[in-house]
Amino acid sequence: xxxxxxxxxxxxxxxxxxxxxxxxxxxxxxxxxxxxxxxxxxxxxxxxxxxxxxxxxxxxxxxxxxxxxxxxxxxxxxxxxxxxxxxxxxxxxxxxxxxxxxxxxxxxxxxxxxxxxxxxxxxxxxxxxxxxxxxxxxxxxxxxxxxxxxxxxxxxxxxxxx
Numbered sequence: 311x312x313x314x315x316x317x318x319x320x321x322x323x324x325x326x327x328x329x330x331x332x333x334x335x336x337x338x339x340x341x342x343x344x345x346x347x348x349x350x351x352x353x354x355x356x357x358x359x360x361x362x363x364x365x366x367x368x369x370x371x372x373x374x375x376x377x378x379x380x381x382x383x384x385x386x387x388x389x390x391x392x393x394x395x396x397x398x399x400x401x402x403x404x405x406x407x408x409x410x411x412x413x414x415x416x417x418x419x420x421x422x423x424x425x426x427x428x429x430x431x432x433x434x435x436x437x438x439x440x441x442x443x444x445x446x447x448x449x450x451x452x453x454x455x456x457x458x459x460x461x462x463x464x465x466x467x468x469x470x471x472x
Contacts, residue, residue, distance in 0.1 A: 311344035315417035317448035319428050322353065324403045324410050326425045326448075329361065333416025342366065346373050353409040358399055360414045360424050376408070382420060385455070389462035392423060396431035403432070422450035423459035430460075 316327035330349065331342025346369075349357075356376040359367060362383040370377050380395035382388050395412070402408045412428065414421040425448065426441035428434075435441035438460050446452040457463070 311341065312348050313345045315421075315449070317425065317445075317450070319425065319434065320403060320432065322409065324399065324428065324432075325349075325352075325354070325412070326421060326428065326450075327411060327413045328417045328421065329359075329366065329413050329415050330357075331366070333414075333418075336416075342369070343373075346370070346375070349411055350374070354411045356402060356408040356410045358395060358410060358412040360395060360412065360420070382414070382424075382459075385458055388420075388423065388459045392427040392459065393431075395424070396427040399428060400431040417450055419451050419453055419456035420459060422446070422452045422456040425450055426456065426460050 313327050313330065316325055318325045329337065330345040331337045331339060357370050358378045358380060360380050360382045362381045364379065367377050367379060378398060380391055382391055399410055399412055402410050412424055414424055422442065422445040425445040426438065429441040429444055435444055438457065442452045442456055442460065
């Protein structure tokens with residue numbers, strides 16, 4: 311079963327997606343098993359989870375995937391954690407030893423920031439704006455949160471006269 315929300319950053323080598331089985335309350339175990347089989351058929355052998363919790367990590371291992379966990383827990387620590395995740399994922403892809411799936415819980419601005427971080431690390435985007443535009447082109451929602459997660463910068467606030 312092909313996942314509903316996914317995009318290949320490097321075709322056949324590195325993908326981003328919502329959690330296999332769907333995110334949040336929409337998650338279904340049967341769907342997760344079917345999507346894991348689809349990912350395996352695509353050659354994926356290593357899953358990087360960016361979820362704040364360890365949900366399904368053991369299931370991935372039991373199903374034969376190698377696993378890495380880079381929890382994204384809050385906007386303040388996210389920029390550094392995104393850089394660490396992207397560096398490890400890029401190294402795994404560049405060595406040619408693995409086909410990697412990186413996932414968040416759902417296709418949200420958090421996943422857009424993950425996608426953009428990977429693109430920046432791999433030199434597939436000139437800067438954050440281009441990386442976020444590519445994530446948006448893949449159907450991921452991009453807004454001020456994704457920008458903040460990627461750069462760590464607070465959005466500019468415009469004062470309004472009373």
